[in-house]
Amino acid sequence: MYLKTLHLRQFRNYQEQKVEFSAAKTILVGNNAxxxxxxxxxxxxxxxxxxxRMARDRDLVKEGEVISQINATLERQTGVSELTLTLRRNGRRSVAINGESVRRQMDFLGVLNAVQFSSLDLDLVRGGPEGRRNWLDTLLIQLEPVYAYILQQYNQVLRQRNAFLKRHVETLHATSLHSEQLAVWDAQLATTGTRVIRRRDRAIQRLAPIATAWHASISGSTEVLQIKYTPSIPLEQNNPEEVQQAFLEKIQQRAVAELHQGTTLVGPHRDEVELTINQTPARQYGSQGQQRTLVLALKLAELQLIEEVVKEPPLLLLDDVLAELDPSRQNQLLDAIQDRFQTLITTTHLSSFDSQWLNSSQILFVKAGEISPK
Structure with a gap:
């Protein structure tokens, strides 16, 4: 797939900016901010x-404006698509494909595929489980756009069940541990949560061997990476009925603690993606360099898995990440890309790139929300 044009209107610090991409690699150069x-x-x-960046839509609309729009022309093997995303400061976003409004947002997903790799991703190893869950969910949305809807359903049930627990902590204690109404929420949580868990588990099973192979390649086979999805529900069986039953049993086990804390303690919102190197948890293991090797392997595995599933190479977005990698890891990354993936790279200076890369790249300069060619 190839992104031909991008048109930003009143988005972040851009008033009106159109970019035409003329090479497989585009380097965006400029100072920070x-x-x-x-x-x-x-x-x-x-x-x-x-x-x-987890921003709300209102944070994406340029200061002083009420509406923002992103337009793109994308070329795929199946043809050319025009994508439009409209963001509102005080209202719902809307999406369109080829000028036709798309009612269900999941029908918009999957047209453009991209893997983002930024310096923030280094927190995947060092940070808490929520960052790893978000990373996995974002990958899954691209592999299987319906997952966006499944995740939304689960989060909605979770919010409602938490609200119910908070409201009824005292009355539930006074009557019985599980009222009939809470049992309804339990059943819905188990049903929607099972769908999330099974898809996450399946995605990690596909991603893990690819990431392990990349990691061996980058580290010179001196270290072994293992990735494991560990849900809060035992997952001996991947049969949905059995997972749901295990889910309900776990809720019963945690009932007293949930009532005490007034919140849901069981479900995919508490799951973990375990990253281990040589059987030691990666966050405790070795240097920043080794942790960066791990994240690089994860990102290269994402690219490869998406390409295998959608049958076309996704875009690669590298946000100021070369500065975070030593020359050896930079070369591993740049060699893996070559011209296989359309790549947009941000950098504060061009010294990270050799002359071959610079000669084959489109170079654009970014200053105060305006983009100009070299």
């Missing part, structure tokens, strides 16, 4: 309808 990352964020939004 000029808008380089904002441009990559716009592409990420078109791919996943999510921003890894």
């Amino acid at each position: 000029q808008g380089k990352s904002n441009l990559l964020e716009a592409v990420e939004l078109l791919a996943t309808l999510r921003s890894h």
Whole structure:
């Protein structure tokens, strides 16, 4: 797939900016806080309808404006698509494909595929489980767009069940541990949660061997990476009925603690993706360099898995990440890309790139929300 044009209107610090991409690799050069990352964020939004910066829509609309729009022309083997995402400061976002409004947002997902790799991703190893869950969910949305709807259903049930627990803590204690009404929420949580768990588990089973192979390649086979999905529900069987039953049993076990805390303690919102190197948890293991090797392996595995599933190479968005990698890891990454993936790279200076890369790349300069060619 190839992103031909991107048109930003009143998005972040851009008033009106159109970019035509003329090479497989585009390097965006500029000082910090000029808008380089904002441009990559716009592409990420078109791919996943999510921003890894976790901003609300109102934060994406330019200061003083009420509406923002991202337009893109994308070329795929199946033809050319025009994508439009409209964001509102005080209202719901809307999406369109080829000028036709799309009612269900999951029908918009999967048209453009992209893998984002930013310096924030280094927290995948060092940070808490929530970051790893978000990373896995974002990948799954691209592999299987219906997952966005499944996750939304689960989160809705979770919010309602938590609200019920908070409201009725005292009355539930006074009557019985599980009222009939709570049992209804339990059943819905188990049903929607099972769908999330099974898909996450399946995705990790596909991703893990690819990431392990990349990691061996980058580390010179001196270290062994293992990735394991560990849900809060025992997952001996992947049969949905058995997982649901295990889910309900676990809820019963935690009933007293849930009532005491007034919140849901069982479900995919508490799951973990375990990353281990040589059988030691990666966050406790070795240097920052080794942790960066791990994240690089994960990102290269994402690219490969998406390409295998959608049958076309996704876009690669590299946000100021070369500065975080030593020359050896930079070369591993740049060699893996070559011209296989259309790549947008942000950097503060061009010294990270050799002359071959510079000669084969489109170079754009970004300053105060304006983009100009070399």
